[in-house]
Amino acid sequence: MNVLILGAGQVGRTVLQSLVADINMNLTVVDTDQRALAEVRAMHSCSTVTGHASDPDVLREAGIEDCDAIVAVTASDEVNLVACQIALTLHDTPMRIARIRNLAYLGEDHSDLFSVDGIPVDEPISPELTVVNHLKNLVEYHGAVYIAEFADGEAVMTCTRMLPDSNLIGLRASEFASASAHRAHLVGLLHDNKVVNPLSDVRIAPGDLAFILGPKQGMQELSRDQSGIIKPYRQVVIGGGGHIGMRLAKDVHELSPRRNIKIIEADSDRAEQLAGELTSSMDLTVLSGDASSEDFLRANDVNDSDLYCAVTNDDLVNVVSSLTAKRLNVRTVFTLVQHVHYLESLVQAGIEIPISPQQTTANIIQRFFREETLSVFRHLALFNLDLFELQVIGNAETSRVVGKQPTHMRLPKGTHLLCLVRGADAEKSTAPLEILPLHDNPDIGIEEGDRAIFLSESGAATTKVEQLFRAKAFKLF
Numbered sequence: 307m308n309v310l311i312l313g314a315g316q317v318g319r320t321v322l323q324s325l326v327a328d329i330n331m332n333l334t335v336v337d338t339d340q341r342a343l344a345e346v347r348a349m350h351s352c353s354t355v356t357g358h359a360s361d362p363d364v365l366r367e368a369g370i371e372d373c374d375a376i377v378a379v380t381a382s383d384e385v386n387l388v389a390c391q392i393a394l395t396l397h398d399t400p401m402r403i404a405r406i407r408n409l410a411y412l413g414e415d416h417s418d419l420f421s422v423d424g425i426p427v428d429e430p431i432s433p434e435l436t437v438v439n440h441l442k443n444l445v446e447y448h449g450a451v452y453i454a455e456f457a458d459g460e461a462v463m464t465c466t467r468m469l470p471d472s473n474l475i476g477l478r479a480s481e482f483a484s485a486s487a488h489r490a491h492l493v494g495l496l497h498d499n500k501v502v503n504p505l506s507d508v509r510i511a512p513g514d515l516a517f518i519l520g521p522k523q524g525m526q527e528l529s530r531d532q533s534g535i536i537k538p539y540r541q542v543v544i545g546g547g548g549h550i551g552m553r554l555a556k557d558v559h560e561l562s563p564r565r566n567i568k569i570i571e572a573d574s575d576r577a578e579q580l581a582g583e584l585t586s587s588m589d590l591t592v593l594s595g596d597a598s599s600e601d602f603l604r605a606n607d608v609n610d611s612d613l614y615c616a617v618t619n620d621d622l623v624n625v626v627s628s629l630t631a632k633r634l635n636v637r638t639v640f641t642l643v644q645h646v647h648y649l650e651s652l653v654q655a656g657i658e659i660p661i662s663p664q665q666t667t668a669n670i671i672q673r674f675f676r677e678e679t680l681s682v683f684r685h686l687a688l689f690n691l692d693l694f695e696l697q698v699i700g701n702a703e704t705s706r707v708v709g710k711q712p713t714h715m716r717l718p719k720g721t722h723l724l725c726l727v728r729g730a731d732a733e734k735s736t737a738p739l740e741i742l743p744l745h746d747n748p749d750i751g752i753e754e755g756d757r758a759i760f761l762s763e764s765g766a767a768t769t770k771v772e773q774l775f776r777a778k779a780f781k782l783f
Contacts, residue, residue, distance in 0.1 A: 312359035313380035327765025375401035394426040457730035490520025506745040545597035546618035547571030609634035700777035718770035720763035
């Protein structure tokens with residue numbers, strides 16, 4: 307597959323890193339910054355072209371005539387949109403994905419912009435909306451580090467760090483279902499950030515990351531019980547009153563109108579604007595000041611908060627204010643960081659939940675380049691793991707996995723099959739949803755229509771196991 311990535315910034319590099327492990331990908335990166343392109347070539351096996359991403363001649367030089375897809379993720383919405391228009395009009399490029407920063411393009415009043423007769427973008431992606439939705443999920447399923455939906459949204463997995471107060475500490479994986487009143491299943495565990503395999507007889511310890519899967523209904527309450535964080539987030543402080551901070555405040559209020567929300571905004575004019583727009587509709591206080599100042603945070607009682615979200619557009623302010631909030635004993639801290647390579651260091655420094663807009667955007671984009679077998683994909687950058695769901699397509703003749711027992715399959719090194727989900731396809735199955743962890747069902751056979759949920763330790767391993775699940779070509783003669 308020939309793919310053009312337009313833009314060698316943080317988003318472009320993260321998308322490149324997520325795709326480069328697939329040997330079937332022929333990748334070319336376009337940017338005006340020669341230094342950035344040199345860094346890209348030094349790190350990855352790909353081609354680069356220097357020039358403006360919306361210049362027809364530059365795109366032709368980059369190989370758009372033989373291109374299967376373009377991913378336009380430059381810092382300019384207009385450049386991204388023009389590149390997609392050129393790709394369709396001049397070259398009939400099949401797939402066109404564009405990063406959109408200006409939320410006005412995505413407003414309900416402009417819903418026809420990306421229709422069949424509108425701007426030719428198959429998938430307009432907003433990093434801001436993606437981050438806000440991710441933060442909203444973390445608030446909703448509090449105690450979780452990651453949240454992912456599986457089985458067409460019928461099941462939810464929470465990746466939860468086990469605190470010493472959790473009532474699950476000391477339990478074996480095989481005992482988890484009974485302890486949770488069969489509301490969910492423990493399907494995976496990380497100990498010292500390493501995948502535990504086999505899982506059945508291992509006891510849950512403080513600090514472990516537990517992958518817990520259950521029907522969507524009831525998982526919010528269970529998430530709170532799992533982690534040991536019993537008290538809900540009542541006092542919420544948001545550091546940063548930009549688009550992300552404002553939308554997050556609205557979403558957090560909608561989840562629970564009884565929450566008390568504070569927004570800290572450095573720009574006094576912006577703070578006044580936010581106060582005028584938001585305070586009439588919710589219990590909200592807008593403070594004008596420096597979120598990275600410990601004196602300011604103390605003076606405004608941030609130490610009494612349950613949750614602090616650092617979402618300014620300045621990584622330094624976000625990191626410093628988050629570390630200060632932890633020092634003030636704020637129970638949970640979310641930290642937005644633009645640089646993906648900061649994530650691991652921030653966790654080691656005590657920031658439990660750093661969030662990368664670039665990685666969340668790359669996760670969405672990667673999904674579009676996978677075969678139809680892969681229905682969910684998340685790269686867990688904190689642990690350098692892929693979490694994904696594969697649909698079992700075909701029958702015993704056309705599938706390499708139907709009828710096989712997972713314990714007898716030779717899976718690619720570094721892949722771990724956590725569980726099967728059965729009955730997710732309502733059109734083909736009237737049976738209730740079943741979650742079948744491998745440690746409880748070692749002799750189970752894979753059936754057509756099953757969803758198989760995996761953890762993978764490398765992009766190459768992810769690609770190999772995905773290829774294993776693809777249906778074989780059916781021979782007529």
